[in-house]
Amino acid sequence: MALFLSLLLLFMFPLGNNGQGPPPSPGYYPSSRIGSIGFNQGFRNLWGPQHQRLDQGALTIWLDRSSGSGFKSVNPYSSGYFGAAIKLQTGYTAGVITSFYLSNNEEHPGNHDEIDIEFLGTTQDKPYVLQTNVYIRGSGDGNIIGREMKFHLWFDPTTDFHNYAILWNPSEIIFFVDDVPIRRYPRKSDATFPLRPMWVYGSIWDASSWATENGRYKADYNYQPFVGKYTNFKLSGCNAYSSASCRPASGSPSPSGGLSRQQYVAMEWVQRNYKIYDYCRDPQRDHRLTPEC
Template identity: 40%
Template structure:
């Protein structure tokens, strides 16, 4: 999908790119102290004194972990190295979610593929239990060779998805149009590695090759804003001024257009067959 022009533009941007800064204090979490393995038994492992976490999948089970604390608004980062080789049928996730049937959720999902084919990065936003707001991308690098940073900026005004500090998607608060937006429920960070070969790779046409198991994904450098709230105080407020610097400047808007032009492969806001009665009300030209 990305031609030579797109790749060249990316190289130029990286050379001149200034890292996005945040006024919100953040700290690198220790996986031993700040997260807990939640399922999969010994398929999840915390190594190097809490600096590295691995999740594995075999034909019996996947695995997952979550943050011990909840938070309301802010920015979270995670460095991830995805399953290498033939990862068809596997899904690696990194997301925020509240609890309950009317939950809110902000998703990164990485859909595996056969060796040599690109991963698909699937993004979605749920509010009050309803999602169906998918955008999908190819990545401009091999996400299995090295760690790359995936970030979510969550503010009352908008949600920004970033890859290596490059914004790829903005979901704006359109409550004035009757579109639910996740802003009232505290969320935890979750991540998992699991088998979804009934749908993940080419709509389920390509199945998981269990002879390649176990499949393993690697995590490091989990960071989050320091405004954490306990599960018993989910109504605490968070001053928006703490994340004012997480706006997208002119350079960020150029990068956003670049990512969407060259690497977006699906946008629900252009899927007329899916919405024959008209596109959802938030599907308009974004100010970003």
């Protein structure tokens, strides 16, 4: 009888990468409240057009020896909910970054804001790392102050599409995976929160110098092309040209924002079981530069 119950529980709650199974229900599903758009309705190619293909609403971008590829939203936004369903490449992908993010780097080079979802490529025997990050008036010029929080996932992101989203409004940033909040970054001061309009981007590119185990493993083009697939795009928010009456998006049942108690329970569960790095808990970081910690 005990063996039967054990097998039944295993069937009902299959083990994830860390042996913990899926997270508890967040009870609220913001992606279901926002309609999807076609790629051409809100985005355009930014670079590597020969490495980008649109087929029945799904966008494929890829990296090989000659180039990667990226795309950008037509409009900048001052707040909103931004998401896409993404499927990652299986096998050896070390050194490769597949991303979905907000940025105003082209508008403010060397002094930009950014909110990142980045999938850090991996070797064949290890899971992907999902890195979330927030930059405030920083760039890759040596003065950047990253606010990284990294996770493993409770599923294999190479076998199917999963929904990833960023909610950004004047009071908070929330990162979602399949509607489960995995990180909330509240606005504690103007100096530690991005407030200028940003565009929405996606890209695949070679970041061999740091992406996989701090650059230990590089992109190996014997495995090319490296492919990222995107669909189910969601752009919902106040663009930079909206009237002052535009209401910022909320990621919870409360129009005023924040998270519900059930959402907090789900987020804390994910962080307890799948978070693998938190910049605020890194003893090697100078936390005078990150006062929000």
